Amino acid sequence: MTKVLFVVRGDATVPSCRFRAYQFEGPLGKLGVEARYFVEGRRESPVDWVRTSFRLMREVGLGGYDAVVYQKRLQRERVSLIRAFHSNVWYDFDDAVYLGHERRFRQTLKVSAGVIAGNEELASHARRHHSRVAIIPTAVEVPEIYTPPPKDGPLKISWVGTAGNLKYLEPVFAALDSIRGAGTDAVLHVLTDEPGSVSGRPGVVIEVWSKHAEEKALVDCHVGVMPLPDDDWARGKCACKALQYLSYGRPVVSSPVGVNVSLFENEAFGSLATSAGDWASALTRWNGSREEIAKAGRLGREFVIENYDVCSWALTLKTLLVG
CATH class of the missing domain: 3.40.50.2000 (Glycogen Phosphorylase B;)
Incomplete structure (x- = not known):
């Protein structure tokens, strides 16, 4: 089975992780793609950063993944480490994370194989620094059963x-x-x-x-x-x-x-x-x-x-x- 690793900042209670990574697990599974998740942690001490990086490199190196999606954080060093073990690493973002951090944004994109942006506004900015930019909008799960709105009350x-x-x-x-x-x-x-x-x-x-x-x-x-x-x-x-x-x-x-x-x-x-x-x-x-x-x-x-x-x-x- 094809395997994709999503490197995320937190669990499914973090909105961007939920909508840009975790909710794809079921739909990708039906397409023959196994989605797995590696949680970095949102705030890391220098020691934690090194430990997490070693765990991540081991996961990428031994996991047999066909692609890695690195989500949102501006981490040139960590993306570079991942690419030392895997060539197909994509940077994914759904917010204007480049504001006030243009240099880090540019460096992170430069070491990625490709970029996935949540809309055209973000994609147009990413194209300044990378030639391979795709748009995957932040999609949603549609309930199978439609429930009409309440007829009475406020x-x-x-x-x-x-x-x-x-x-x-x-x-x-x-x-x-x-x-x-x-x-x-x-x-x-x-x-x-x-x-x-x-x-x-x-x-x-x-x-x-x-x-x-x-x-x-x-x-x-x-x-x-x-x-x-x-x-x-x-x-x-x-x-x-x-x-x-x-x-x-x-x-x-x-x-x-x-x-x-x-x-x-x-x-x-x-x-x-x-x-x-x-x-x-x-x-x-x-x-x-x-x-x-x-x-x-x-x-x-x-x-x-x-x-x-x-x-x-x-x-x-x-x-x-x-x-």
Whole structure:
């Protein structure tokens, strides 16, 4: 059987590891490719770095892999060590990790056999330093069974993300206060790893993230939100959370930044919002008709199945890595 090793920073609770590596295990397996994982650790002392490097070199040297995918960290030295034992080593990234680290980014790419970027914004930057750049978008698993949004009760708005991104919710909080003050029965459900930092807000329900809680939140909500600032880091984002909502058949309100612009510019299954007033108008639109939510959600789900389903992209990844 063909074998691919993913060198990752953490377990499946780390979003980029989950969506860019671990979720490919099943789809690649069906294609005759065994996916294995080597976890580096996100912070290493110099001694740990040497020990981890020896373990990694042993794994690569003896594992019989057809390809190695090194994820996201800017580690020229470690990628060079891997390539001493294996020629087919690809660097994969889904964020603008080059910001403030251009030299390390260039050096890491130079010692890689190829580069996999999560979107065109990232790929265009990578092409400055490498001639072999492919785009594999951050795809999502689409539930086999579609569950319609709730017909009754308040408008349930969902946000899922890490604590570091909670600051982006400010326009959503302001919009929630506005529409609730105007008489709309609405609740914002926030699912995050550190919920204490946004507790005590009216109309906001906080819950600690888990995969089960995430799946339940996506089923129970009417609309998902993905607020972002318009800066270089956000423009490199891969719209993963928006695609998750769509895969469950839920429309999305998003900031007009990066990939989200092309996803929602025709507003067939989502809305774009910048100011708190825009967010309030967009959320009010989706509160107007549960039938419209269901119709738009089904269109979004079909769009994801056609363009961002992980099973389809697993075949592309296999072809890229091992032919």
